[in-house]
Amino acid sequence: MYKLILKNSVKTLFLLFFLFISATGTAQSDDSKFLPNIVPPSPTAGELGKFGNVPVGLFTGAANISVPLITFKTKDLESPISLFYGSNGIKVDEVASNVGLGWNMNFGGVITRTVRDKNDETQTTVYPPDDLSNATDEQKVQFYKAAGQDNADTESDIYSFNFNGNSGKFIYDKNGVPVLVNNQKIKIERTGINNADFILTATNGVKYYFTEKETTTFRSSGAGHSIPVGSVTAWYLSKMTHPNGSEIYLTYENYTMNYVASNSQSLIMSYPPIQEDCWKVVYAKAPTLSGIISQNMTVIGKRINKIFSKNMTDGYVTFSYYSQGIYDEVIGDNKIENITLYNKENIEIEKIKFDYLKTANQRVFLQNITFLDPSKKYTFEYINQTEFPQRLSYSQDHWGYFNGKNNINLVPKNITGYNLDLNNIDYNGADKEPDKNYAKIGLLNNIIYPTKGYTEFDYESNTYWGEKTTYPTKTILNLERSPEDHNPTGSTYTITSPINQRIEFLGRVNYVSNQAPQYDENGNLIPDPSNTGHFSAAMQISSTDAPGVFLPFYELTQFGVPYPHQSSFTFINSTESQIVDNVFYFDAEAGKSYTLVLYKNGIRAAARVDVSYYATAPVTVNTNIETGGVRIKSTKDFATEGAVPVYKRYYYANKEDINHSSGDNGKTPLYLDIATQRKTCSSSDGMVLCLYTTLYDLVVSSSSMISLFDTGSSNCFYKYVTVSEGGDFFENGGEMKEFTVDRDGAGQIVLGDTEIKSAPLTNFGWDNGLERKSQIFQKKKPGSEFVIVAENENKYKLDLSYNKEITAYSVRKNYEEPCPLSQSVQNFSIVEYKTKGYWFYLESSIAKKYDLKGLNPIETTTTYQYNNPVHIQLTSQSTESSLQETLQTIYYYPQDASLVSEPFVNDMITANRIDTPLRTETFKGGVKLSEQKTQYAKDDTTANLLLPKFIYAAKFPNSLSTGNGLKRKITYDKYDEMGNILQYTPEAGLPVSVIWGYNKTQPIAKIENTVYDNIPVGTITNLQTLSDADKDNCLGESCSEQRLRNELNVLRNSLLGSFVTTYTYNPLVGVTSVTDLKGMTSYYEYDTVGRLKFVKDNELNVLQKYCYNYKGQQTDCSDNTSTTVILYKSIARSGLFTKNNCAVGGTGTSINYTQEIGAVNSDISQADADNKGLIKFNADGQAFANDTANCTFWNVAKSQIIMRNNCVAGGTPDSASYTVPAGRYFSNLSQADADAQAQAEINTNGQAYANANAKCTFWN
Structure with a gap:
């Protein structure tokens, strides 16, 4: 921005906005801090925006990018709208939000619900005995059987909320009481018809109404259609209400979105492969790959379309969307096109346009957001965005990220478990290994800011430290017997196995004709008459330790089960028209040598075996192992194109070993499960007896049975993260942070032999992600040790005064019991897990600062106390330095016992206004320094609103005679029905009255030394009416704003002895004029996008002009349009x-x-x-x-011959010349006067000069 200052005398112009200057001009003490802040701040130049320094969530390695858009405000409330981007990778099946892939728009608020088992309100909830572990067997069985009913709900849903800086989770106990997972004093109420809605009251008393409901319905297809299951999964904020009466409303439009959320697939086979069915019939199910099963989702949702208040002066915000089919990924997924802020005259104050790119793969990326000022524009670039695959692509890793593999199925390969090698079964399994080069495709890698600065992001794979085994390339040994080889004892070969391994064999035996192929007239091969088919080949193997003892080979069945070939393996012959591959293997032991013998017989028979094995041992090392998702590797902030960047490199490791990942990998994918069925066996006469057999199938799923994102949104957490500043090697120093990694854990099995892998976890990890330590350090030179500059250590306390547990049971009916018995529950598996409620907080922080050598630390310890679990607010904060100096501040709240006698504290508690200290005390070394107390009232003077009435304060020690040593500093004498201060009286001061206009949202007059009730009601009403009608910004007599100014001047002139300051506004933009105590007006004008343009004095002379441009742009101050006359004054x-x-x-x-x-x-x-x-x-x-x-005249040179006249008798006098040089005398009158001065000198001094210098001559 370029600011042109036109007059030097404006330096104190804005002072009156920030200070209340008394009428006498007396300097005020710090008591001014008690005065209400009801005067508007000075108009400021437009914010051009910042660039760079994007925060990185170090614990997970995700960039946390926020772009503020618009904040809708009332006098007491606000609803900010912003964009947020934070990602460790874009999942293939992810559906873009209404602002594009990876982005979310924050506005208003929402409560979302995760339905566990069945939704709470529509099912029969089954609760166990209070102490299940000590219950009787009969009580347990009754609970187990009840829990196993199809319509039973044994798990409580969990609700998450996020609104206006408040976020958390809650759950309902069996008494219907909400329990917050992290202890917060947010009041939660159910309301509406059938208690279907929510009211949440924050600790400042603001109520948030969540009444706009979104319903989600799931249904699977592909293996028959499942019964649709639908639930309310979100409640959107529809209203917020301040205790003073301000309200903000949010309205929505309905939309419906139908799409396939995900696809699944399974592989099923009997396990064990061969089982006994009824009456000893063999049960064997060959491996069967299912078709694709689609998980269909229908969302009957809500789309924000307007934010407004009941006061039209606040304006309103609208949201518009692109038409269907333009940028939607799925039907109904319309993208936001514009967000617009209007004033009450329906004039655009701000407008933000969203532009997107839709790729050929139907993926939508946010490209630009452009504000009303077109030069204020954000541009977003992504990594190879056009290569990001279409939704539901099979190219996914275990975590759902893109891995670039050309899979044709979803069930993964390379799965182990149940002592069954599924790799033995050919089902074209999917390669689900992560690939960092593909996982980062589609991620944001560049932001170009309105300043034209930009930030570049580089990514790398998530890693953890572990053992990694690298296998060498297998050796292929070719064993051959030619048709001419007739050795009956076979050909012998010896190999040595360095490890336990499976040695694989591929053998063939076939007849080799000695004549050219013959074909009939149809082109068919004529069999060689010499080929009688009487040939064969076989393989034997024995250990060199026990020659002659032949060991078994194995061949895999269609179930993947090894079938033994004792002593030898005999080949199946190939024919002239079909080559037969004989595939078999042998399990070798480490360190042993084996003798292989290949036999063959028959005329013209040839045999060949390819032996594949590891001839050398694999190498196992501890190293970084890649896992799912990516993290930020580095960021570069450029002020302009080509500028030297501010560079940060992120190492997710301790600074002492930056190549040793500190990553905690989390859960390993699990795809296997056992399906059990009990089958009733019929008698031979057709009668059904209570006889049954139990059969088992192995089910291989396409998705992990356990959640890979078990504790939060990332699968990988980092204990240590070290940031290098200025380069990769800490050229400008660095910082290291240490976090706590504490994952949630599995529940407890209470019935059955195995856990339910898909059961929710118990949230043990209350401190997961908390920062424990940080260090700032320098590196003096390359290769040198780090020098610690500063460090900080945090300690947290888990306060057991709030210790909640809601127990839930994940129930799985493994099979239908064919012969049910009253006490039989063996067909169930039940896992008990808990949702725990915690109260934890920062207990202390120890900060140390070192000298340049990293020595002589100065230590400061800050201790935080939360001594009242009723309100859980900070009650004491103390700081102790290494100089043994302790400073302490103690806070008292409405729910503290010491304030029980204070007026209206119960009203504050009822309204949940519990987070504001009513009394504050400060101490130094245990000696009291000061105290401040606020007293509330709720009466006629406060318009029956609960508002501050008095503020008392004092410094200690003091000589005040009152009991508590406090002195009243200010009285708030009168409020209006909107909570605006109409009159206040400072300590020993004059009353100050305030008239509120613009629908009582802005102060238009501040009057010192006048009681509000002495101002004529008609005068106040007239001024308020004129301000409400103000819709321009001009000075003509017909202008609505000038009419208001004229009447404000009438008010000023009518209040003799008062000191009046008046204001006019352009609501939603800024103050347009301020008339000070002397009646001098300063004017403020704004450009078309709401930025300050001119500051003018009382005579409309331009004092300041603001011209806007970004760095590198040419300054343009040519726009002189104005709503008033523009007069530029020449400089002094x-x-x-x-x-x-x-x-x-x-x-x-x-x-x-x-x-x-x-x-x-x-x-x-x-x-x-x-x-x-x-x-x-x-x-x-x-x-x-x-x-x-003056004119200066200098004398001309003058000379005169003068004869000496003082010779004695008889002497003859000589003459001497006396000269006055030019310029000895000057005159401001004339040349003649200057010359006369020269002549006067000759006349005065010439004779004496001649008498002194001429000679007297005497003759004889």
């Missing part, structure tokens, strides 16, 4: 001028001439005013010199 000048009208012989003197500011005015530009001022300055300065300066 001063200089010497020489008189130039002297008579001949005279020399003019110089004199200083000063031209004041504004000698010349211009309505064109400042430059024009200055140029004209310079012309006038030169003309007036010369005339001033000619008129007032």
Whole structure:
């Protein structure tokens, strides 16, 4: 921004906005802090925006990018709208939000619900005995059987909320009481028809109403259609209400979105492969890959369309969307096109346009957001965004991120478990290994800011430290017997196995004709008559330790089960038309050598075996292992194109070993489960007996049975993260942070033999992600040790005064019991897990600062106490330095026992206004320094609102005679129905009254030394009516704003002895005029996008002009449009001028001439005013010199011969010449006067000079 200052005297112009100056001009003490802040701040130049320094969530490595858009405000409330981007990778099946992939828009608030088991309100909730572990067997069985009913709900849903800086989770106990997971004193109420809505009251008493409901319905298809299951999954904020009466409303439009949320697939086979069915019939199910099963989702949702208040002066915000089919990824997923802020006259104050890119793969990326000022624009660039695959692509890793693999199925390969090698089964399993080069595709890698600065992001794979085994390339040994080889004892080969391994064999035996192939007239091969088919080949193997003892080979069945071939493996012959591959293997032991013998017989028979094995041992090392998702590797902030960047490199490791990942990998994917069925066996006569058999199937799922995001949104957490500043090697120092990694854990099995892998976890990890330590350090030179500059250590306390547990049971019916018994529950698996409620807080923080050598620390310990679990607010904060100096502040709240007698504390508690300290005390070394107390009232003077009435304070020790040593500092005498202060009286001061206008949202007059009730009601009403009608910003008598100013001046003139300051506004933009105590008005004008443009004085002279441009852009101040007359004043000048009208012989003197500011005015530009001022300055300065300066005349040289006249008798006198040089004398009158002065010197001094210097001559 370029600001043109036109007058030096404006430096104190804005002071009145920030200080309440008393009418007498007396300087105020710090008691001014008790005065209400009801006067508007000075208008400021438009915010051009910042660039760079994007925070990184170090615990997970995700960039946390926030872009503020618009904040809708009332007098007491606000609803900010912003964009947020934070990602460790874009999942393939992810549906873009209404602002594009990876982005979310924050506005208002929402409560979301995760339905566990069945939704709470529509099912029969089954609760166990209070102490299940000590219950009787009969009580347990009754609970187990009840829990196993299809319509039973044994798990409480969990609700998450996020609104206006408040976020958390809660759950309902069996009594219907909400329990917060992290202890917060947010009041939660159910309301509406059937208690279907929510009211949440924050600790400042603001109520938030969540009544707009979104319903989600799931249904699977592909293996028959499941029964649709639908629940309310979100409640959107529809209203917020301040205790003073301000309200903000949010309205929504309905939309429906139908799409496939995900696809699944399974592989099923009997396990064990061969089982006994009824009556000893064999049960064997070959591996069967299912078709694709689609999880269909229908969302009957809510889309924000307007934010407004009940006061039209606040304006309103609208949201518009692109038409269906333009940028939606799925039907109904319309993207936001515009967000617009209007004033009450429906004039756009701000408008934000969203532009997107929709790729050929139907993925939508946010490209630009452009504000009403078109130069204020954000541009977003992504990594190879056009290569990001379409939704539901099979190219996914275990975590759902893109891995670039050309999979044709979803069930993964390379799965182990249940002593079954599924790799033995050919089902074209999916490669689900992560690939960092593909996982980062589609991620944001560049933000270009309105300043034209930009930030670049580089990513790398998440890693953890572990053992990694690298196998060598397998050796392929070719064993061959030719048709001419007739050795009956076989051919022998020896191999040595360095490890336990499976040695694989691929063998063939076939007839080799010695004549050219013959074909019939149809092109068919004519069999060689010499090929009788009487040939064969076989393989034997024995250990060199026990020659002659032949070991078994194995061949895999269609179930993947090994089938043994004892002593030898005999090949199946190939024919002339079909080659047969004989695939078998042998399990070798480490360190043993084996003898292989290949036999073959038959005329013209040839045999070949390819032996594949590891001839050398694999290498196992501890190293960084890649896992799912990516993290920020580095950021570069550029001020402009080509500028030297601010570079940060992130190492997710301890600074002492930056190549050793500190990552905690979390859960390993699990895809296997056992499905059990009990089958009733029929008798031979057809009668059904209570006989059954139990059969088992192995189910391989396409998705992990356990959540890979078990504790939060990232699968990988980092205990240590070290940031290098300025380069990769800590060129400008660095910082290291240490976090707590504490994951949630599995529940407890209470029935059955195995856990339910999909059961929710118990949230043990209350401190997961908390920062424990940080260090700032320097590196003096490459290769040198780190020098600690500063460090900090945090300690947290888990306060057991709030210790909640809600127990839930995940129930799975493993099979239908064919012969149910009253006490039989063996067909169930039940896992008990808990949702725990915690109260934890920062207990202390120890900060140390070191000298340049990393020595001599100065330590400061800050201790925090939360001594009242009723309100859980900070009650004491103390700081102790290494100098043994302790400073302490103690806070008292409405729910503290010491304030029980204070007026209206119960009203504050009822309204949940519990977070504001009513009394504060400070101490130093245990000695009290000060105290402040606020007393509330709720009566006629406060318009029956609960508002501050008195503030008392004092410094200690003092000589006050009152019991508590406090003195009243201010009285809030009167409020209106909106909670605006109408009158207050400072300590020993004059009453100050305030008139509120613009629908009672802005102060339009501050009147000192006048009681509010003494101001005529008609005067107040007239001023408020005029302000409500103000819809322009001009000075003509017909202008609504000028009419308001005129009436404000009438008010000023009518209140003799009062000191009045008045204000006018352009609501939602800023103050437009301020008339001070002396009646002098300053005017403020704004450009079309709401930025300050002109500051003018009382005479409309431009004092300041603001011109806006970004760095590197040419300054443009050509826009002089104004709602008032623009007068530019010439600058002040001063200089010497020489008189130039002297008579001949005279020399003019110089004199200083000063031209004041504004000698010349211009309505064109400042430059024009200055140029004209310079012309006038030169003309007036010369005339001033000619008129007032002097002419100086210097004498010409004069000489005269003078005879000596004092010789004694007889002497003859000589003569001497007396000379007055030129320039000895001057005159400001004339040349003649200067010469006369020279002649006067001759007349005065000439004779004496001759008498002294001429000679007397004497002759004889």
